[in-house]
Amino acid sequence: MTAAPRYRIFSRAALLAVACLSGSLHAQITLHTAPVGVISAAPAAGERGLAFPLVAEDVWIGVVTANTGTAVSFAPAVGDLAALLPAAPHYLEVATGPLAGERFDVAGAGPASLTLALGAGTHSTLATLADGALAGTRVVLRPHMTLARIQTLVTPGLVGSDQFNRADGVEVLRPTGTVFYHLRADGVTWVARQTTTPVNALVIPPDASVKLVLRSGAKAWLQTGVVRTNPFRARLAAGVQGFATGFPVALSPVQLGASAATGWTGNGDHDLADSFRTPLLGNLPATKVFLAADGVTWRRINAAADVGAQPVLGATDFIELRRQTPDVGFRIAVPFTP
Numbered sequence: 197m198t199a200a201p202r203y204r205i206f207s208r209a210a211l212l213a214v215a216c217l218s219g220s221l222h223a224q225i226t227l228h229t230a231p232v233g234v235i236s237a238a239p240a241a242g243e244r245g246l247a248f249p250l251v252a253e254d255v256w257i258g259v260v261t262a263n264t265g266t267a268v269s270f271a272p273a274v275g276d277l278a279a280l281l282p283a284a285p286h287y288l289e290v291a292t293g294p295l296a297g298e299r300f301d302v303a304g305a306g307p308a309s310l311t312l313a314l315g316a317g318t319h320s321t322l323a324t325l326a327d328g329a330l331a332g333t334r335v336v337l338r339p340h341m342t343l344a345r346i347q348t349l350v351t352p353g354l355v356g357s358d359q360f361n362r363a364d365g366v367e368v369l370r371p372t373g374t375v376f377y378h379l380r381a382d383g384v385t386w387v388a389r390q391t392t393t394p395v396n397a398l399v400i401p402p403d404a405s406v407k408l409v410l411r412s413g414a415k416a417w418l419q420t421g422v423v424r425t426n427p428f429r430a431r432l433a434a435g436v437q438g439f440a441t442g443f444p445v446a447l448s449p450v451q452l453g454a455s456a457a458t459g460w461t462g463n464g465d466h467d468l469a470d471s472f473r474t475p476l477l478g479n480l481p482a483t484k485v486f487l488a489a490d491g492v493t494w495r496r497i498n499a500a501a502d503v504g505a506q507p508v509l510g511a512t513d514f515i516e517l518r519r520q521t522p523d524v525g526f527r528i529a530v531p532f533t534p
Contacts, residue, residue, distance in 0.1 A: 230254065231423040233444050235512060240414045243367070245475060245514025247405035247440035248341045250421030256280050256337040257291075260330040266303070266312040268330060277337075278305040285340040285399050287319065288312065289426070293333035297427035297527050298322055299402065302337070310337070319401040321429040323524075338422075343377055343386040344396040346408075349419055355412035356380045360389045367407040368400070369516065371435035376409070403430040405438040405514045425530060432523040439472070439517035443531055446507035449485070449494045451531050456491025461520040464489040466497055473516040474508060482516075483508075 233250050256277065262269045268288070270277070286302045288310060300320045303313040314320045319340070339345075346366060347354050356379030357363035365378030376389040377398065386396045400406055408417075428442030441447050449472070454460050463469035463486075471486035485494050485503055494504035509515055 230425055232421065233423050235419045235444060237417045237512065238414065239408060239410060239417055241410050241412070244408045244410070245405060245510075245512065246346075246366075246408045246417070247512045247514070248400065248402070248419060249423075249440065249442060249444040249511045250419050251402075251424060252339050252341070252345070252421045254336050254338060254422050255286065257334065259334050260332065262328065263325065263330040264327050265325060266314060268310045268312060268335075270308045270310075272308045276307050277310060278307060280337070281305045284345075285342060285397055287338055287340055289336045289338055289424070290330065291334045291336055291426045293330075295322075295329060295333065297429040299429060300325070301340075319399055321431055321524075340399045340401070342396065342400065343398045346400070347379065347386075349417055350408075351416045351418070353383070354379050354410075354415075356383050356385075362411060364412050365409045366400075367409055368404070369406075369436060369438040369514075371433045371437055378409075401431075402442055403428070403440050405440040405512075407438075407514050427530060428528040430526050430528060432517070432519050432526050434519050434522045436516055436518045439515040441509055441511065441515075441528060443528070444511045445531055446511055447509045447528075447531055448507050449487075449504045449509070451507075452509070452528055454487065454494075456487070459521070459523050459526070460487050460491070462487040462489050462491040462493075468520070470520055471518045472509060473518070474510065474513050 235250060258270050260268055261271055281302065288300045288302055290296050290298045298321045300322070301313040301318045302310055304311040312320065312325065314325060315323050343366060354364035358381045360376065360378050363378035363380070365376055368375050368377065377386055377395060378389065379386055385394050386398065387393060388395060423444055424442060430439065430442070441452070454470070456462050460470045466484065466486040469486040469488070471484055473482050473484045475482050483496060485496055485508055488495050492504070493502045495501065496503060
């Protein structure tokens, strides 16, 4: 049986002591520290759900002076943003203002500007951005979780193979189906099942959970990082997807604000209702909760009790969300006092 994950959250003051030791920030850049946390688990061989509610780091925090479409500008005094931005995928998360919680893939950087990538093929939560929509808001530059970064969180290391059914890997559920990615025999290259094109930089967006597939034995998993203190935007597609809440605490459907009033579909038939499917504990069989016909009550199959206020959505679980309709604007409020 897989042990339940353990969580520890630290204060802003504790992070400040760590931040002062970092040499990765230019001297003229001010860091407003957020709470940090540690999550650990001991997954056994087989499959284990995995989500990443902590942010690896806040690379940079600033206030937008202006934006024109995908071009976002900051005061010149911020320093050289291009020097802070490595090749790995990053996103810009909005921390304040009407668009708090929105995330935008970063396509490039200048001395005091960022270029965003929007629309199809990106993980941005908005397809378009009006001129001036971000002016005056505080934003945070953050690294995406990638397949290569997942590998660094597991000890002992994942073991690869050129035969997909012998390799450790990650299973990703999308509305179009399930895709298995695995480590090759060289221990470095990630590929999709029965392909040879490297996908090391493949992004696991913050609102997604996956399955870690371990064929080489039990591991220890540890994630450290920043706890977001702004609302969290989740892109909800029609069909099934791996879902994550964005916060390092177990949440209930009520805490998500999941009801008919916010665009969720209820039905007396669980196959026609919006639903979550999560593991009961570790590798034990999964359980399904669905929104009843009244649009408020959340029930388990063949049970009348309302579980809407129960924390059935674990912070690091693989959560299978089934939606009848898409929702491009769903937002989760911060479930604690920042």
